[in-house]
Amino acid sequence: MLKLDFHPAGRHFLQIPGPSPVPDRILRAMSYPTIDHRGPEFGALGLSVLDGIKKIFKTAQPVVIYPASGTGAWEAALTNTLSPGDTVLMYETGHFATLWKKMAESLGLKPEFLGLPGIEGWRRGVQADQIEARLRADAGHTIKAVCVVHNETSTGVTSDIAAVRRAIDAAAHPALLMVDTISGLASADYRHDEWGVDVTVSGSQKGLMLPPGISFNAVSQKAIAASREAKLPRAFWAWTEIIDMNQQGYWPYTPNTNLLYGLAEALDMILGEGLDNVFARHQRLAAACRAAVQAWGLEIQCADPAVYSPVLTGVMMPDGVDADAVRKLIYERFDLSLGTGLGKVKGRMFRIGHLGDCNDLTLMAALTGCEMGLRLAGVPLAGTGVGAAMEYLTEHVARPALKAAA
Numbered sequence: 531m532l533k534l535d536f537h538p539a540g541r542h543f544l545q546i547p548g549p550s551p552v553p554d555r556i557l558r559a560m561s562y563p564t565i566d567h568r569g570p571e572f573g574a575l576g577l578s579v580l581d582g583i584k585k586i587f588k589t590a591q592p593v594v595i596y597p598a599s600g601t602g603a604w605e606a607a608l609t610n611t612l613s614p615g616d617t618v619l620m621y622e623t624g625h626f627a628t629l630w631k632k633m634a635e636s637l638g639l640k641p642e643f644l645g646l647p648g649i650e651g652w653r654r655g656v657q658a659d660q661i662e663a664r665l666r667a668d669a670g671h672t673i674k675a676v677c678v679v680h681n682e683t684s685t686g687v688t689s690d691i692a693a694v695r696r697a698i699d700a701a702a703h704p705a706l707l708m709v710d711t712i713s714g715l716a717s718a719d720y721r722h723d724e725w726g727v728d729v730t731v732s733g734s735q736k737g738l739m740l741p742p743g744i745s746f747n748a749v750s751q752k753a754i755a756a757s758r759e760a761k762l763p764r765a766f767w768a769w770t771e772i773i774d775m776n777q778q779g780y781w782p783y784t785p786n787t788n789l790l791y792g793l794a795e796a797l798d799m800i801l802g803e804g805l806d807n808v809f810a811r812h813q814r815l816a817a818a819c820r821a822a823v824q825a826w827g828l829e830i831q832c833a834d835p836a837v838y839s840p841v842l843t844g845v846m847m848p849d850g851v852d853a854d855a856v857r858k859l860i861y862e863r864f865d866l867s868l869g870t871g872l873g874k875v876k877g878r879m880f881r882i883g884h885l886g887d888c889n890d891l892t893l894m895a896a897l898t899g900c901e902m903g904l905r906l907a908g909v910p911l912a913g914t915g916v917g918a919a920m921e922y923l924t925e926h927v928a929r930p931a932l933k934a935a936a
């Protein structure tokens with residue numbers, strides 16, 4: 531156990547865009563004794579989480595669960611479906627799209643990176659017309675997959691996946707569609723089957739409210755067919771044996787039993803609240819957060835209101851202000867963790883996470899910490915963001931109520 535020299539009073543505010551705070555219910559569920567992963571109780575647990583997670587991805591097709599972080603599930607998506615030297619069309623929405631592209635290069639694929647020039651691409655979602663034009667030009671169908679990030683965690687921009695599907699169909703191109711919704715799942719509307727996604731990649735530590743350590747590939751029949759021809763080496767990540775053993779609720783290796791207890795609890799919580807209510811809660815909190823940023827007179831990293839993320843908000847600092855110095859001050863004074871700027875926007879912005887186990891007062895506390903910290907750092911503010919967020923939340927009362935009257 532990490533030994534801290536002091537224990538600050540009160541709770542820590544973990545407002546990064548994942549890992550998100552783990553509710554007590556889930557922590558308690560994870561503390562049950564570990565059981566035999568070949569025994570009958572485990573089979574029942576396996577079947578129940580494999581069934582429940584399909585509802586979250588909105589799919590009737592297999593979802594593969596890995597004991598790994600999201601990066602592992604990225605690798606699984608590529609190695610199961612592609613062969614050395616294959617061209618993949620990827621889209622630069624931010625830091626995570628860039629990391630996925632680097633991985634494709636390391637695996638011996640040939641990624642082509644589309645996007646808007648400079649920082650502009652990091653402020654807007656995927657431009658589906660660019661994808662359509664590139665696919666139309668690929669008459670020989672050398673492009674084997676289109677890979678996009680649904681919720682770009684480095685910027686706070688969400689992309690329209692249905693529009694990407696329409697672009698592929700309009701070009702009548704057979705490329706697979708692969709989507710990273712590591713930070714979007716169970717926070718932002720997502721429909722694996724309806725949007726015709728072939729592989730959806732996700733992780734446990736964001737909207738699912740679990741600790742890091744589980745990741746997913748939701749797969750289509752077309753992706754499974756592609757995996758029979760694909761030549762990239764894979765062993766641990768190979769879908770076939772896992773999907774086969776999953777029929778009985780088991781895995782070919784030792785799965786992370788206690789995280790699966792947590793997943794079962796998370797599914798109960800999310801499906802109990804109702805996915806539409808979960809999405810509406812995230813949208814409402816995100817709108818209140820943006821009201822605060824706008825009242826401060828600061829710029830939101832996402833420049834297109836149609837694709838504002840319900841998961842996090844990127845807050846840009848005025849020229850000459852180091853966003854990481856402001857974050858450090860807020861952490862030290864108020865025990866509030868905010869997300870750092872990544873890649874091209876390092877030092878230029880910080881990120882406020884409002885995902886998972888977050889309610890009005892959690893958000894208000896985070897915004898209060900931000901406002902006090904910005905003032906202490908001497909950042910000129912146009913007004914009170916806390917007031918603006920309170921006004922938004924009281925004028926847009928949550929439906930349904932959090933607790934029913936006695």
Ligand code: PLP
Nearest residue numbers: 599600601626683710712713733
């Ligand atoms: N993709 C996105 C959109 C992410 O937000 C992250 C992590 O934050 C990753 C990929 C990488 O996942 P992990 O850090 O779990 O390996």
